[in-house]
Amino acid sequence: xxxxxxxxxxxxxxxxxxxxxxxxxxxxxxxxxxxxxxxxxxxxxxxxxxxxxxxxxxxxxxxxxxxxxxxxxxxxxxxxxxxxxxxxxxxxxxxxxxxxxxxxxxxxxxxxxxxxxxxxxxxxxxxxxxxxxxxxxxxxxxxxxxxxxxxxxxxxxxxxxxxxxxxxxxxxxxxxxxxxxxxxxxxxxxxxxxxxxxxxxxxxxxxxxxxxxxxxxxxxxxxxxxxxxxxxxxxxxxxxxxxxxxxxxxxxxxxxxxxxxxxxxxxxxxxxxxxxxxxxxxxxxxxxxxxxxxxxxxxxxxxxx
Amino acid sequence: xxxxxxxxxxxxxxxxxxxxxxxxxxxxxxxxxxxxxxxxxxxxxxxxxxxxxxxxxxxxxxxxxxxxxxxxxxxxxxxxxxxxxxxxxxxxxxxxxxxxxxxxxxxxxxxxxxxxxxxxxxxxxxxxxxxxxxxxxxxxxxxxxxxxxxxxxxxxxxxxxxxxxxxxxxxxxxxxxxxxxxxxxxxxxxxxxxxxxxxxxxxxxxxxxxxxxxxxxxxxxxxxxxxxxxxxxxxxxxxxxxxxxxxxxxxxxxxxxxxxxxxxxxxxxxxxxxxxxxxxxxxxxxxxxxxxxxxxxxxxxxxxx
Numbered sequence: 001x002x003x004x005x006x007x008x009x010x011x012x013x014x015x016x017x018x019x020x021x022x023x024x025x026x027x028x029x030x031x032x033x034x035x036x037x038x039x040x041x042x043x044x045x046x047x048x049x050x051x052x053x054x055x056x057x058x059x060x061x062x063x064x065x066x067x068x069x070x071x072x073x074x075x076x077x078x079x080x081x082x083x084x085x086x087x088x089x090x091x092x093x094x095x096x097x098x099x100x101x102x103x104x105x106x107x108x109x110x111x112x113x114x115x116x117x118x119x120x121x122x123x124x125x126x127x128x129x130x131x132x133x134x135x136x137x138x139x140x141x142x143x144x145x146x147x148x149x150x151x152x153x154x155x156x157x158x159x160x161x162x163x164x165x166x167x168x169x170x171x172x173x174x175x176x177x178x179x180x181x182x183x184x185x186x187x188x189x190x191x192x193x194x195x196x197x198x199x200x201x202x203x204x205x206x207x208x209x210x211x212x213x214x215x216x217x218x219x220x221x222x223x224x225x226x227x228x229x230x231x232x233x234x235x236x237x238x239x240x241x242x243x244x245x246x247x248x249x250x251x252x253x254x255x256x257x258x259x260x261x262x263x264x265x266x267x268x269x270x271x272x273x274x275x276x277x278x279x280x281x282x283x284x285x286x287x288x289x290x291x292x293x294x295x296x297x298x299x300x301x302x303x304x305x
Numbered sequence: 306x307x308x309x310x311x312x313x314x315x316x317x318x319x320x321x322x323x324x325x326x327x328x329x330x331x332x333x334x335x336x337x338x339x340x341x342x343x344x345x346x347x348x349x350x351x352x353x354x355x356x357x358x359x360x361x362x363x364x365x366x367x368x369x370x371x372x373x374x375x376x377x378x379x380x381x382x383x384x385x386x387x388x389x390x391x392x393x394x395x396x397x398x399x400x401x402x403x404x405x406x407x408x409x410x411x412x413x414x415x416x417x418x419x420x421x422x423x424x425x426x427x428x429x430x431x432x433x434x435x436x437x438x439x440x441x442x443x444x445x446x447x448x449x450x451x452x453x454x455x456x457x458x459x460x461x462x463x464x465x466x467x468x469x470x471x472x473x474x475x476x477x478x479x480x481x482x483x484x485x486x487x488x489x490x491x492x493x494x495x496x497x498x499x500x501x502x503x504x505x506x507x508x509x510x511x512x513x514x515x516x517x518x519x520x521x522x523x524x525x526x527x528x529x530x531x532x533x534x535x536x537x538x539x540x541x542x543x544x545x546x547x548x549x550x551x552x553x554x555x556x557x558x559x560x561x562x563x564x565x566x567x568x569x570x571x572x573x574x575x576x577x578x579x580x581x582x583x584x585x586x587x588x589x590x591x592x593x594x595x596x597x598x599x600x601x602x603x604x605x606x607x608x609x610x
Binding site: 089176182185189205206209217221223224255259261262289292296297298299300302303304305 | 392393394395481487488489490491493494508510511512514521522523525526528529530531532560563564566567568594597598601602603604605606607608609610
């Protein structure tokens with residue numbers, strides 16, 4: 001089966017209290033695609049400019065990602081993002097955003113891609129996200145993400161896209177804001193009551209919470225001693241979550257969703273070990289499975305009295 | 306067996322964005338003692354002034370707590386604390402602290418109390434904490450807690466008390482500060498490397514992390530929709546943790562410690578449902594067991610591939 005990932009491929013300038021990189025491979029779709037490729041075949045739908053380095057394209061191809069949907073816009077500039085992390089690595093400032101080719105690009109699905117069984121619409125224009133989902137002929141699982149920028153620009157559109165997907169992936173702060181409550185549990189349930197089928201609230205170093213009408217599941221943060229760069233971890237979560245679900249032959253059920261949350265968390269925990277998606281370029285499935293087992297060891301306990 | 310709880314009994318003035326109370330039963334030892342009483346016999350070692358209301362004393366006695374060590378200091382004033390919570394309920398300002406009788410009080414163990422099997426030294430003067438542990442004749446498990454105030458006043462003393470206990474209970478921010486690192490995992494391991502036998506880092510609404518030389522265990526935050534008042538939840542955690550361990554007939558092993566972390570988390574999650582320890586005054590063991598089962602349902606998942 002196949003996971004279609006649509007979103008941004010970008011070049012990032014990232015500064016942490018300990019190091020900085022410039023012109024580094026980044027973008028929501030990049031991280032999600034590389035994470036998904038741990039589990040299944042991935043197709044990448046995104047646009048770059050003529051300035052996008054061939055070496056970065058080769059990195060993606062080298063992980064088996066189908067780049068038939070990675071369009072180079074003639075005369076266009078690749079999107080660029082700059083971010084600076086604070087001492088605790090949990091908060092950051094966006095120092096600049098260059099929209100570049102993503103300001104006007106209208107994605108076109110390559111021949112045969114409408115049949116992709118699984119799809120992730122990374123943060124982006126909500127109208128384009130819904131357009132993508134509508135084009136899919138028989139999706140088994142879809143997920144949508146967003147960021148503050150799109151909530152500010154088109155809140156109703158964001159909410160409509162959330163209702164159009166099987167799963168919503170969203171950061172804690174944005175979930176609180178959309179639901180108008182400081183409680184994570186209440187925010188998650190409010191988003192479900194508002195029409196989202198299921199919501200994963202990403203809690204950064206504290207893990208993730210999965211909420212649907214019948215289930216509530218919490219994954220811990222993996223106890224990393226050194227966080228190099230949190231950029232892209234949320235997108236890697238989504239890619240790992242959907243990539244695992246795409247690889248499951250049977251119907252998607254509650255047990256498999258819980259496993260997908262842990263696989264997503266495991267891949268995300270590796271992502272923060274390097275700048276941008278760099279760690280995902282060397283990650284093996286055996287390492288992912290080992291970390292999955294560590295998540296079990298971290299959280300399981302015996303029945304009560 | 307018996308759990309000895311030493312610390313402060315106080316009268317609190319608490320303001321949240323939604324309500325406020327004044328002259329309300331509070332104090333670290335109060336919350337820990339009431340939480341421990343869910344599981345075992347509890348002895349309370351603390352001082353109050355002549356202004357301490359008889360009705361509050363009766364509330365404690367009504368939960369079966371042995372008040373033979375609750376001294377009324379003649380002419381003394383009960384400690385008072387004022388706090389105001391921010392909108393997210395995760396951060397608060399201390400508006401005032403009246404030390405009252407706790408400024409000078411030197412605890413004296415009542416006859417027979419040195420034989421208590423389990424003991425919690427709630428946040429307080431580190432010299433008094435160590436003094437308490439030294440007086441115990443055959444303790445099975447001891448735990449120490451602290452707050453910013455005592456770290457600022459006597460950091461070396463706090464670290465010495467941590468080394469004197471079997472378990473350290475500490476808030477996330479204070480752990481990061483003591484260890485000089487933003488990473489929770491690194492902070493916990495640094496405290497253990499510094500001589501603490503085991504550390505529980507309390508993560509507020511995100512749960513708790515347990516770290517010793519051989520084990521790392523994470524308990525999630527219980528997904529409460531309405532938090533009335535977080536005051537005392539950390540002390541209730543400690544009381545529930547030690548109270549459960551005190552009730553275990555066999556030796557304290559890794560499996561029992563994990564269960565104790567969950568029992569502590571369960572009792573703490575009830576605590577925030579009311580102002581100060583008020584919810585603990587009506588809490589039943591059946592409710593605690595139900596919530597323990599919910600923690601399992603929240604966190605457990607099947608093995609990987």
